[in-house]
Amino acid sequence: MEARQQAKLNQVVCTLEGMATLLQRTPGDFAVVIHGDPDCANVLMHGMDHPGAHRFFCTHLTPDEAVAGRTLPVLRDCLDALCEELAPEVVFVLGTCLSTLVGDDVDPVIRAASARHGVRVVDLAGAGMRFVSQAAVVDRFARLMAGAAPAAVPAPRSVNLVGFDPGREVRQQLAELGVVINAVLDPGVPVTEWQRLCAARWNLVLDRVLFAGFLSDCSDRGIEPLEVAYPVGAGSTDAFFDRVLAAVCPGVDSDAVLAGPREAAHREVATGLESTRGVRLGYNLGSKKDLSPRTLAREGLAEVSVFEELGFEVLLLVQGDDRPARVAAVRETLTALGCEAPLAVFSDTVFYADLCGDQRVEVTYASDHLRDLVAGAGVGLVEQGVLRPGYGGVAGNVRRILAAMKPRGGRP
Numbered sequence: 293m294e295a296r297q298q299a300k301l302n303q304v305v306c307t308l309e310g311m312a313t314l315l316q317r318t319p320g321d322f323a324v325v326i327h328g329d330p331d332c333a334n335v336l337m338h339g340m341d342h343p344g345a346h347r348f349f350c351t352h353l354t355p356d357e358a359v360a361g362r363t364l365p366v367l368r369d370c371l372d373a374l375c376e377e378l379a380p381e382v383v384f385v386l387g388t389c390l391s392t393l394v395g396d397d398v399d400p401v402i403r404a405a406s407a408r409h410g411v412r413v414v415d416l417a418g419a420g421m422r423f424v425s426q427a428a429v430v431d432r433f434a435r436l437m438a439g440a441a442p443a444a445v446p447a448p449r450s451v452n453l454v455g456f457d458p459g460r461e462v463r464q465q466l467a468e469l470g471v472v473i474n475a476v477l478d479p480g481v482p483v484t485e486w487q488r489l490c491a492a493r494w495n496l497v498l499d500r501v502l503f504a505g506f507l508s509d510c511s512d513r514g515i516e517p518l519e520v521a522y523p524v525g526a527g528s529t530d531a532f533f534d535r536v537l538a539a540v541c542p543g544v545d546s547d548a549v550l551a552g553p554r555e556a557a558h559r560e561v562a563t564g565l566e567s568t569r570g571v572r573l574g575y576n577l578g579s580k581k582d583l584s585p586r587t588l589a590r591e592g593l594a595e596v597s598v599f600e601e602l603g604f605e606v607l608l609l610v611q612g613d614d615r616p617a618r619v620a621a622v623r624e625t626l627t628a629l630g631c632e633a634p635l636a637v638f639s640d641t642v643f644y645a646d647l648c649g650d651q652r653v654e655v656t657y658a659s660d661h662l663r664d665l666v667a668g669a670g671v672g673l674v675e676q677g678v679l680r681p682g683y684g685g686v687a688g689n690v691r692r693i694l695a696a697m698k699p700r701g702g703r704p
Contacts, residue, residue: 300612301591301622302426303581308386309335310429311416313583316344318437320483321381323374326350327367327398328388329358349374358394368401375409382440383413426581427502427588430455433479434506437486443513444491449540450474452492452515454503455585458523458532461553461682465533468549470541479583494518494540498589522589524681525598525689526557553683561601564690569603571697574648575633576658578611579641580676587676590629595679598689599657607651608635609644609658645669655697672696 308326312335315324324347326332333350351366367385374383385402402413416436434454450472457476466473474492475485495510497503500519507517518539523532537544577592586594599606610622614637622635638647645665648656655672656662666673674696679689 300425300618301578301610301625302588303578303611304423305426305429305581305583306335307424307429307432308332308388310424310426310583311386311433312336312348314429314433314479315384316348317480318344318483319481322347322384322483323378323380323382324348324384324386325367325370325374326386326388327353327363327396328390329353332388332390347380353390358390361394363391363394363396364398364401367396367398368405371402371405371413372408375405375411379409379411381412383411384436385413385415387415387417426583430479430583430585430588431503431505434477434503435509437477437483438489438506438509440483441487441489444488446491446493446515447472447474448493450492451494451496451518451536451540452477452489454478454495454497454506455589456498456522459681459685461684462523462529462532465549465553465682466536469533469537469544469546471536478585490515496520496536498522498586498594502585502589521597522586522594522681524595524679524685525601526554526561526683526686527601528597529557529681529683529686530554550683557683557686560687560690564694565603567694567697568599571604571654572607572652573599573604574607574609574651574653574656574658574671575599576609576611576644576656576662576676579644579662580659584677591625593626593629593631595657595676596631596633598679599693602690602693606633607653608633609647609651609653609656610635610637611641611644612637612639614639641665645671655693 316336326348328351330350330352336345336348349370351370353363353366357363357366371383385398398415402415406413449470452474453476455478457478463473475488477486490513492515494516495507496518498520500507500517511517520535521528521531523529533546533550537546575596580587596606619637636647636651638644641662644662645668648666648671649669653671655674656666657674658676660675663673674693678692
C-alpha cells in the first residue's frame, strides 16, 4: 500500500469535494451540512446528472464569525433548523478548511443537536485542509455507509459486489450457478442498499487495497473479502468466474451456463486479433478524477487485459511527476500488480497528444476530455469506462475498438 501511495497513479482530491460528491450521488433520507464559508458549497455539482444538491446546506460562515469565535453557534442554529424543518434520518456534518483552521470542536454541538431532535448527526472529521487520494475518499465513504448497516444472518453462497456492477448478463449467470447477489454496493446506490451489507458472506472487490479499511471493518463483522478480476474481456471474465465459483460454489459444473458464451467471446477475440495484433495502444493512467472504484481499482489497470488479449502493444501513458524517484515508484507498483508494460510519463494533459505522436501510438484508451487533443494528432480514442463487462460484451467491445482505429490510420 505504501508503494502505491508513493507512486500516486491517480489524481488527488480535496476531501470535502470527494465526500460531498459521493454523498450527492447517493439517494437516501439524509442531509449534509457544509460547515464553512459560502465558497465551500461550490464543490457541489448542479444539474440533471447530480440531483442530490438539494439535500446540502451550508453554515455560510463570515470572516467576522471566524475571527470572533462565533462559528459553533452558527452550526448549532443550522442543525436545529434542519432537524426541525426536514427531520432526516441522518445529518452528516462536513468540516472545511475554515472550520479546521479555527479549531472548531463540533462534537459537543452535534451530540446536543442529536439529543434535542432525535436525529442521528455524524461528524465527518478531517474534511478540510487536506488533499488525499481518490482511493482514500472511496474507502472512507464505504466505511461510513457500512457503519450504519445493521447486523443480519448471511444467506449461503451470498455475495456483495463492492465498487463495481458486472452487468445484467453476469449477474444472471451467477444466479444460475447458485451465487446469491445480496447487494451491489457501488457509490451512487441508495443508502438502503448499503444497509443490506451484513446479509452476505463475501465482499467481492476488484482491489483489496482500494477498500482496505472497509474490508477490515467487514471482516470484524464476519464478511470475508474476495478479490476478483473485473469481468471485462474474455480472459478476465474467465478469471472472474473461476475465482468466484472456487470460493463460493466449489465443485459446481459451470459449463451448462458458461460454455456457449465463453466460446463465442473467445472467437470474437481471435477475430479481432487479425486487425489489432501489434498495433501500439496508449493506455492512460492518472488523468481522470471521477471517484469511481472501477477506474481506481488496481491503479487504473482493471481493463488493460482487454487490450493485451487483443494483441495490442500496450504502452502506459502516466500523468504526473516525471522525476526519477517517482517513475521508479510507479514501475515498482505496476510490477507488483503484475504489469510489465513499458511506460512514458507526461506532466500535463496539454502534452498528451504530442506524447502519443512521439511514441507512435495509433489508438489510445483515455478519458473523453482528451478526445479533441488526440483527434487533432490523428490518434483514435476508446473512451475509458465504455467497455462492457461479461462474455456478451466482448463482441461490442471489439467493434468499438476497431471503429476507433479505422478513421485514424489504424489497421482494420
